[in-house]
Amino acid sequence: MEINGKTAYRTLNVLFAAAEADPFIKIGGLGDVAGSLPNAISYLSTKKHTFPSVDIRLVLPFYPQLKAREIPSDLITTFTIKSTDGLLQAEVFSTNFSGITTYLVSGDPIIRSQMVYSSDFRLDAEKFIFFSLACLLLPHALGWKVDILHLNDWHTAIAAHVLKKTVLKPRELKHTRTILTIHNLPFMGAGAEPGLAKFRVKPATNKDLPKWGRRLPLPMGLAAADQIIAVSPKYSKEILTSKYGCDLQNFLATRQSHISGILNGIDTQHWNPATDPHITENYDSQNLQKKKINKVAILKEFNFKQKVKIPLLILVSRMDPQKGVDIAIEALKLIKDVPWQAILLGTGDPNLENACKALVELLPEKVRALMQFDSKLSRRLYAGADILMMPSRYEPCGISQMIAMRYGCIPVASATGGLVDTIQDAENNDNATGFLSPEANSQSFSHTLLRAIETYQNQDQWHQLMISAMAQDFSWDRSAQQYIERYTSLAHGYIKKR
Numbered sequence: 347m348e349i350n351g352k353t354a355y356r357t358l359n360v361l362f363a364a365a366e367a368d369p370f371i372k373i374g375g376l377g378d379v380a381g382s383l384p385n386a387i388s389y390l391s392t393k394k395h396t397f398p399s400v401d402i403r404l405v406l407p408f409y410p411q412l413k414a415r416e417i418p419s420d421l422i423t424t425f426t427i428k429s430t431d432g433l434l435q436a437e438v439f440s441t442n443f444s445g446i447t448t449y450l451v452s453g454d455p456i457i458r459s460q461m462v463y464s465s466d467f468r469l470d471a472e473k474f475i476f477f478s479l480a481c482l483l484l485p486h487a488l489g490w491k492v493d494i495l496h497l498n499d500w501h502t503a504i505a506a507h508v509l510k511k512t513v514l515k516p517r518e519l520k521h522t523r524t525i526l527t528i529h530n531l532p533f534m535g536a537g538a539e540p541g542l543a544k545f546r547v548k549p550a551t552n553k554d555l556p557k558w559g560r561r562l563p564l565p566m567g568l569a570a571a572d573q574i575i576a577v578s579p580k581y582s583k584e585i586l587t588s589k590y591g592c593d594l595q596n597f598l599a600t601r602q603s604h605i606s607g608i609l610n611g612i613d614t615q616h617w618n619p620a621t622d623p624h625i626t627e628n629y630d631s632q633n634l635q636k637k638k639i640n641k642v643a644i645l646k647e648f649n650f651k652q653k654v655k656i657p658l659l660i661l662v663s664r665m666d667p668q669k670g671v672d673i674a675i676e677a678l679k680l681i682k683d684v685p686w687q688a689i690l691l692g693t694g695d696p697n698l699e700n701a702c703k704a705l706v707e708l709l710p711e712k713v714r715a716l717m718q719f720d721s722k723l724s725r726r727l728y729a730g731a732d733i734l735m736m737p738s739r740y741e742p743c744g745i746s747q748m749i750a751m752r753y754g755c756i757p758v759a760s761a762t763g764g765l766v767d768t769i770q771d772a773e774n775n776d777n778a779t780g781f782l783s784p785e786a787n788s789q790s791f792s793h794t795l796l797r798a799i800e801t802y803q804n805q806d807q808w809h810q811l812m813i814s815a816m817a818q819d820f821s822w823d824r825s826a827q828q829y830i831e832r833y834t835s836l837a838h839g840y841i842k843k844r
């Protein structure tokens with residue numbers, strides 16, 4: 347339907363590009379989001395008849411380890427990408443995941459780098475520049491007009507830059523607008539220069555960008571994207587400060603009117619203590635005594651003497667400096683004479699893994715550590731534990747705290763980024779859901795842990811905390827709705843719903 351030359355009712359086409367998406371491939375939080383946000387948007391659009399309806403499709407690199415899983419997929423198109431090594435062929439396969447059409451892009455730079463994220467920055471940059479360029483060629487190859495190209499992090503950011511610089515656009519990209527979601531600002535695509543040269547991508551010319559940023563994929567994308575979305579409202583403000591802005595704060599200030607925050611959600615069916623088949627006893631906020639059965643079981647599993655009355659603290663995290671694992675370790679040392687027991691789970695930085703093991707040696711009665719990724723065990727921990735420790739140095743959104751709250755496991759976290767947006771501190775607050783440490787250091791974190799441990803002694807107050815935490819709505823619905831609104835207000839030729 348045309349009104350004043352504008353299309354009133356038409357499906358809004360969105361191509362969602364990411365380096366990882368669960369269940370295809372997942373390394374970190376980006377994989378969780380890219381694996382659930384498109385589905386949430388599509389669900390909202392079809393089941394609740396949003397205006398307009400949204401056809402959202404996912405595009406991922408076809409990593410060798412993904413190919414090895416022999417996911418049923420069809421080769422649907424091939425095209426070539428120009429490089430200084432000549433024309434490189436891209437092959438695009440199509441598959442379907444819970445109703446979402448997913449395109450998997452293969453090609454020499456993707457096959458050659460082997461890993462999802464390799465320690466060779468150069469290889470990574472080449473792979474993701476190739477992938478980003480393929481995302482721009484795909485709509486024409488499919489004959490599919492794209493309204494919104496939704497990019498995520500540095501891996502796909504360069505597509506916004508190249509699209510903006512392209513003078514002769516195919517009709518499928520004529521009116522395409524770009525959104526770049528920032529999940530993690532410090533990762534900008536270091537080592538990309540040879541890759542940019544190889545694919546003849548010219549540097550950014552934006553004078554507000556620091557010189558070093560004009561040749562880095564993320565800043566280049568941030569300068570070109572029509573909208574920038576951070577994964578929480580708080581982080582969208584923090585990136586404008588010198589503390590969190592990674593030296594891009596002054597440049598980001600020039601783009602402030604295009605920056606906003608949308609909080610991530612979690613899949614509340616997937617993370618549900620009432621139905622979770624991997625925990626010892628299912629429970630909800632009406633029968634919290636059953637949560638205790640999970641605590642007894644996990645204490646037994648980890649060979650603790652059965653001290654159910656002592657708070658059980660957990661750390662479930664990538665072993666990464668960002669997550670403040672060292673802060674937690676030092677804070678626990680500071681309060682070693684107070685009664686608590688702790689289990690640390692995760693893999694990553696060998697130094698941090700060793701520090702966890704050293705804490706077990708120092709406090710063998712109180713601490714257990716398992717240096718591995720184990721998603722089923724993490725569920726038993728959320729179900730059995732009283733407190734989740736999350737002393738992040740920065741946290742664009744954070745997922746574990748939302749999962750923990752859903753399982754009645756109370757977060758003790760740094761007051762940063764999405765942690766502030768999702769946790770309400772217990773100080774003078776009847777609707778509290780956790781405890782926030784003002785600073786990300788061991789002193790501040792140990793004080794906050796003590797505050798939580800003291801509160802734990804008052805079981806009525808603790809019970810209320812659990813009830814409030816479990817009552818929080820962290821489902822994707824709200825975020826999906828907000829993304830659809832952003833798409834609609836940004837897309838060319840839409841009449842806003844009155």
Ligand code: GLC
Binds near residue numbers: 375379529577741743
């Ligand atoms: C990154 C951020 C994390 C966020 C996730 C998903 O991993 O560090 O805070 O939750 O992306 O957006």
